[in-house]
Amino acid sequence: MTNRAEQLRPAAPITGSGAPSLFGMRPQDLLAHLLAEGVPARIDQCRRLLAHVLADGNSDLDAIQRPLSRSFRRDVDRLTDRARLEVVERIEDPADGFVKYLLRSPDGALTEAVRIPLEKPGSWSVCLSSQVGCAMQCTFCATGRLGLVRHLQPWEMVSAFLTVRDETEGRVTGAVFMGQGEPLHNYDAVIQAARVLSAPCGGRINAKAISISTVGLVPQIRRYTAEGHKFRLIISLTSAIASRRATLLPVAGAWPLDEVVQAIREHAAAARGRTTVAWVLLGGVNDGPDEVAALKERFAGMPLRFNIIDVNDARPDGFRTATDAERTDFMSGVAALRIPMVRRYSGGRDRNAACGMLAATRYETDAATT
Numbered sequence: 001m002t003n004r005a006e007q008l009r010p011a012a013p014i015t016g017s018g019a020p021s022l023f024g025m026r027p028q029d030l031l032a033h034l035l036a037e038g039v040p041a042r043i044d045q046c047r048r049l050l051a052h053v054l055a056d057g058n059s060d061l062d063a064i065q066r067p068l069s070r071s072f073r074r075d076v077d078r079l080t081d082r083a084r085l086e087v088v089e090r091i092e093d094p095a096d097g098f099v100k101y102l103l104r105s106p107d108g109a110l111t112e113a114v115r116i117p118l119e120k121p122g123s124w125s126v127c128l129s130s131q132v133g134c135a136m137q138c139t140f141c142a143t144g145r146l147g148l149v150r151h152l153q154p155w156e157m158v159s160a161f162l163t164v165r166d167e168t169e170g171r172v173t174g175a176v177f178m179g180q181g182e183p184l185h186n187y188d189a190v191i192q193a194a195r196v197l198s199a200p201c202g203g204r205i206n207a208k209a210i211s212i213s214t215v216g217l218v219p220q221i222r223r224y225t226a227e228g229h230k231f232r233l234i235i236s237l238t239s240a241i242a243s244r245r246a247t248l249l250p251v252a253g254a255w256p257l258d259e260v261v262q263a264i265r266e267h268a269a270a271a272r273g274r275t276t277v278a279w280v281l282l283g284g285v286n287d288g289p290d291e292v293a294a295l296k297e298r299f300a301g302m303p304l305r306f307n308i309i310d311v312n313d314a315r316p317d318g319f320r321t322a323t324d325a326e327r328t329d330f331m332s333g334v335a336a337l338r339i340p341m342v343r344r345y346s347g348g349r350d351r352n353a354a355c356g357m358l359a360a361t362r363y364e365t366d367a368a369t370t
């Protein structure tokens with residue numbers, strides 16, 4: 001997987017100018033880049049400039065109010081890129097206020113981000129993609145059917161975030177890497193994007209309000225645990241029965257359930273808090289008492305928190321949403337194990353914006369052809 005991943009990692013910045021984008025940088029990154037180019041920069045200059053561009057959201061370097069020499073601005077202008085992803089389509093689901101953005105990179109790659117309304121009125125989270133397509137082929141996911149086209153670069157993820165933040169008057173308080181792609185398959189770029197989003201000179205999002213999901217890549221979970229990041233890791237379990245999980249999540253062929261459980265155990269011990277486990281609820285598949293019994297056997301006493309997400313209905317793959325009775329029974333069974341849980345609402349389903357529906361399609365084009 002590593003070799004294939006490296007082949008799909010763009011070697012050079014994918015920006016219009018070919019220069020690295022400011023949107024993927026923290027002050028120390030900008031400083032290192034400028035010094036490597038022979039510019040005698042200082043870290044305080046880099047902080048001020050990035051605060052203007054990223055935290056304040058103003059790409060016009062001439063509009064910087066903070067004291068910065070003209071020669072420094074010129075050097076940054078010459079040696080970096082500040083273009084955003086192009087917004088190809090913006091579709092709002094009037095039923096729930098979710099908004100899906102179809103975004104185009106300079107190389108033509110299409111990706112998606114989703115604006116998620118939070119409970120507190122007027123505040124938002126953003127669901128970000130980490131790859132164009134995905135290699136993991138989860139059986140209930142439209143993205144998986146695309147295959148992996150390429151990894152996204154950090155600036156592309158941050159640019160998607162800025163697009164959403166711009167139209168919410170800055171009231172974006174969280175970000176989740178749960179759009180197209182398996183975030184830990186693009187580990188370094190996702191961690192760098194999360195660092196930029198949480199930086200005081202960057203997105204200014206509390207690190208604990210940034211969630212990174214994984215379908216269960218064990219080596220990367222272990223690396224993440226060892227590195228001790230403050231972002232929240234969400235590990236997709238979806239079945240506690242090894243054979244069923246292997247049919248739903250083909251990645252389980254490489255990293256079987258036993259190893260995932262062990263990695264969860266290690267993460268829970270290191271994080272000294274509850275580890276979040278995601279469960280895509282598939283009606284009639286993984287919502288029965290056999291799953292509750294398997295959970296009890298494998299996770300008794302482990303500090304978990306459950307995120308239960310309904311698979312979306314009317315699917316070409318034959319999966320269906322659990323009925324209210326099925327869901328209630330399953331959730332009662334999990335609650336009896338003293339595992340706290342949240343039922344995550346996956347909105348935007350009328351506009352193909354919900355979990356497992358991101359496939360870089362234009363809604364209008366799509367709607368016209370179906």
Ligand code: SF4
Nearest residue numbers: 134136138141144181
């Ligand atoms: S659910 Fe996530 S990891 Fe699985 S195929 Fe879809 S995008 Fe990839």
